[in-house]
Amino acid sequence: MSDKVNRRDLVGQLARGAVILGFGGAAGYLAQKANGQIVWQVDGAKCINSRLGEVGVEACSLCTTECVVLQSAVRAVNDFSKCGRCSICPAYFNIKSAVDSNGLPSEKRCPRDAITRKPIGVVDPQDPANNYYEYVIDEEKCDGCGKCVMDCKEPMGLGSIRLKVRHNLCVACNRCAISTACPKGAVERLTVSKALNFGRTNEAPR
Template sequence: MRIALNEARCSGCRTCQVICSLHNFAENNPKKAAVKIVGHFPAPGRFEIKICNQCGVCAAVCQFEAIAEKDGVYVIDREKCTGCGECIEACPSNAMVKHPAETAPIKCVACGECVTLCQRGALYDADVREVQ
């Protein structure tokens, strides 16, 4: 699945963050979500969606080879990861986060749960639907 964005459709409900943390960590903790919703108010008055686009920069900078591509998705091996944060700093999408309760950074694994629950179509599967 290739997750695509239509930020103009985002209402800021943050359902994507809740389902992401529930699916990946079994916790209702949006701070552990791999998708971030950033409000820009009062101007320009919109929400920005930050999510990994699977570019691979994180894997390229990881000196411990803890991030590898698998079927088009870059996945962190939590056993190999030292938590150094180089991947977070290098991420051009600013889509990786470090949570104090986790030893490894958090990034999108393209599970698609956010797409399934986004009622407004701000997040969608680009493999199924054309760009909005």
């Protein structure tokens, strides 16, 4: 067994303890955790998966594979204020898959089935372009693989889904293993107050 796996086992136990605090408690956890402390966060403008212009390439999954926590501390987060609620969301559907009997792509994009699609209001089957849906990510399933993020960005989507380090799951390594591996230098240290502001913009429910 590799050193990395051993380290993952150890920090995985710590992280499981942190999970008990609950996903919704991230802001409180951060506030308790530090006065002036710094935390790690993904800069969406640099990450391959959300960076504009980075198209025609495979989604980068290093946030999943490099984090020392067993199920990475990075999650996909949908900013509802930016989401177009598209009928055929390229982050939800594999839009290259065969069309089914309802006229929808037959496969989903997420390998962990972590995204749910709920209609908003009454669905009019005669007017599919004017039906709208809410896309909600189940963070207990998501492991931050980045596939949905890559396909949400322009030109296919509106770029409402981003990767975020969840601080109630992160064990705040002195040197984040993802930041070392990231080819774009996209995992950065922020002050807690900046991270909290960042969180408010991107995590508020509708």
